[in-house]
Amino acid sequence: MPLMSRTPRTWTIAELADEFDVTHRALRHYEQLGLLGPERVGPGGSRRLYHRRDHIRLALILRGRRLGFPLDEIRTIIDMYDDQPGEAGQLRYLLDQIGHRRVDLERRRQDIEQSLAELEDLEQRCRADLDRMA
Helix, strand or coil: CCCCCCCCCEEEHHHHHHCCCCCHHHHHHHHHHHCCCCCCCCCCCCCCEEEEHHHHHHHHHHHHHCCCCCHHHHHHHHHHHHHHCHHHHHHHHHHHHHHHHHHHHHHHHHHHHHHHHHHHHHHHHHHHHHHHHH
């Protein structure tokens, strides 16, 4: 039985956009920022061909965005994997950023809880005032 060559999986911009439910514009933006680096193919390099590395990076980008990290922090975290200080440094940096993000979200949660309590108080006073007017 002849051996078949295994071509690595690639994605077009449309396939990647559909899979991750993002726009073509978002993918081009991430490329412009250097977060993704698709291969340019076709006449004049007009088509983008995304490889496994881009696929993984996009998943990490979107996870970072869902967690509220700005794109420059996401780039720093992702790029650390390939550069110094490597994966261990990347993980230490990420843990530090998670700590900062957690503190920020806890502060926001407290602010939201305080705002909800103030709204509840204001609502009760408004209802009481309406009841007195009736």
